[in-house]
Amino acid sequence: MVENYTELGIYEDIVKVIGKTPLVRLKKIERYFSIESELYAKIEFFNPGGSIKDRIGKYMIEGAKKEGKITEGAVIVEPTSGNTGVGLALVAADEGYKTVFTMPDKMSIEKELLLEALGAFVIRTPTAVAPSDPNSYYKVAEAVRNLIWKKKRPVSREELKEIVNYVQRLVDEERLDELRSILEEEVEETPYAYIPNQYFNKYNPIAHYETTAKEIWEQTKGEIDYLFAGIGTGGTITGIGRYLKERKDVKIIGVDPVGSIYNLVKKGMSLEEAVKKAHPYLVEGIGEDLLPETVDLSLVDDIVVVNDQEAFAMTRFLARKEGILVGGSSGAALYGTIKYLKENEVKGKKVVIIFPDTGRNYLTKIFNNKWLLENGFETDDEKVLEGLR
Numbered sequence: 001m002v003e004n005y006t007e008l009g010i011y012e013d014i015v016k017v018i019g020k021t022p023l024v025r026l027k028k029i030e031r032y033f034s035i036e037s038e039l040y041a042k043i044e045f046f047n048p049g050g051s052i053k054d055r056i057g058k059y060m061i062e063g064a065k066k067e068g069k070i071t072e073g074a075v076i077v078e079p080t081s082g083n084t085g086v087g088l089a090l091v092a093a094d095e096g097y098k099t100v101f102t103m104p105d106k107m108s109i110e111k112e113l114l115l116e117a118l119g120a121f122v123i124r125t126p127t128a129v130a131p132s133d134p135n136s137y138y139k140v141a142e143a144v145r146n147l148i149w150k151k152k153r154p155v156s157r158e159e160l161k162e163i164v165n166y167v168q169r170l171v172d173e174e175r176l177d178e179l180r181s182i183l184e185e186e187v188e189e190t191p192y193a194y195i196p197n198q199y200f201n202k203y204n205p206i207a208h209y210e211t212t213a214k215e216i217w218e219q220t221k222g223e224i225d226y227l228f229a230g231i232g233t234g235g236t237i238t239g240i241g242r243y244l245k246e247r248k249d250v251k252i253i254g255v256d257p258v259g260s261i262y263n264l265v266k267k268g269m270s271l272e273e274a275v276k277k278a279h280p281y282l283v284e285g286i287g288e289d290l291l292p293e294t295v296d297l298s299l300v301d302d303i304v305v306v307n308d309q310e311a312f313a314m315t316r317f318l319a320r321k322e323g324i325l326v327g328g329s330s331g332a333a334l335y336g337t338i339k340y341l342k343e344n345e346v347k348g349k350k351v352v353i354i355f356p357d358t359g360r361n362y363l364t365k366i367f368n369n370k371w372l373l374e375n376g377f378e379t380d381d382e383k384v385l386e387g388l389r
């Protein structure tokens with residue numbers, strides 16, 4: 001009789017495979033940029049859904065189950081740029097829940113197809129609208145949830161498909177008044193539809209506190225001086241930052257795209273002013289134009305700002321230099337790390353960088369010269385990175 005299955009790499013189901021991702025040293029990058037510290041990437045594409053968000057998918061569904069917010073036959077609805085959807089969809093598939101995701105149209109087609117492959121329904125919404133507009137991806141998710149709540153019973157897959165098609169039509173035809181009236185109608189909460197809302201869900205940072213951070217602490221045997229991570233919902237940096245700071249004065253550095261509010265708020269700008277300055281950018285998964293409840297900026301010592309061009313050049317360079325194919329937020333995190341270490345003359349430290357997802361999500365974008373040129377980006381990565389050396 002085999003006593004410990006997981007030691008042999010055998011798991012009872014896919015959800016149990018989530019986590020325990022490797023830390024990989026980036027020696028070629030260290031050498032190329034003359035970094036005199038050790039860089040270790042926590043490579044989250046080893047999760048079954050290909051991203052760090054599998055961790056919170058698992059925690060948010062288990063949390064909702066524990067708190068009675070979902071019951072058998074429930075539909076999980078989430079506004080997501082993709083990875084959280086994949087995490088939720090695979091856990092939901094394993095546990096028998098249905099899923100609907102609302103997604104801004106700037107997100108890659110690969111992410112939409114991936115969600116549908118996992119049995120989810122996807123509703124596309126316009127990117128350039130305010131979060132409070134009735135056709136924003138946040139509000140469209142609420143509309144779907146309300147329509148399910150209204151039925152006061154679990155919905156079949158066919159019924160769900162009808163609801164999804166109807167809401168997509170309202171969005172496409174800009175029937176904002178109808179969306180508004182669905183959102184404003186009072187409906188009783190039921191356990192048949194639930195929005196985990198990764199931006200406000202306590203299980204998001206808890207997942208990172210209990211798993212990602214603990215793994216990093218154990219993998220480095222506590223010998224970690226700096227942690228760099230992009231900030232989207234802030235769950236990653238908050239959960240890891242809290243865990244590490246409770247044990248040691250590890251410097252926690254956030255990486256933020258140009259156009260996001262985090263770096264402005266951290267510098268002391270009022271939220272209102274920062275939101276006015278927010279503007280769109282193309283790197284996916286990081287940066288915000290609102291302040292989620294899942295982020296605690298007091299745990300973040302500093303924030304480095306990276307633009308799309310820098311993020312994309314580093315992402316592409318990393319794939320060729322180290323054979324690590326990750327997404328643009330990982331390239332941004334690495335660019336921000338090197339920029340910060342150089343500017344602050346940091347030497348002899350152990351640095352961990354979070355690489356949130358796989359580059360396979362972006363083959364038609366970041367890794368496609370035609371797309372880069374169409375969007376006004378340089379395709380000569382070394383040229384872009386020259387300034388960092």
Ligand SMILES: Cc1ncc(COP(=O)(O)O)c(C=O)c1O
Pocket residue numbers: 053081083084230231232233234235236237284285286327329330356357
């Ligand atoms: C690709 C990618 N990178 C980074 C992040 C940021 O992680 P967090 O939301 O925990 O701040 C996300 C989150 O959506 C993401 O999808």
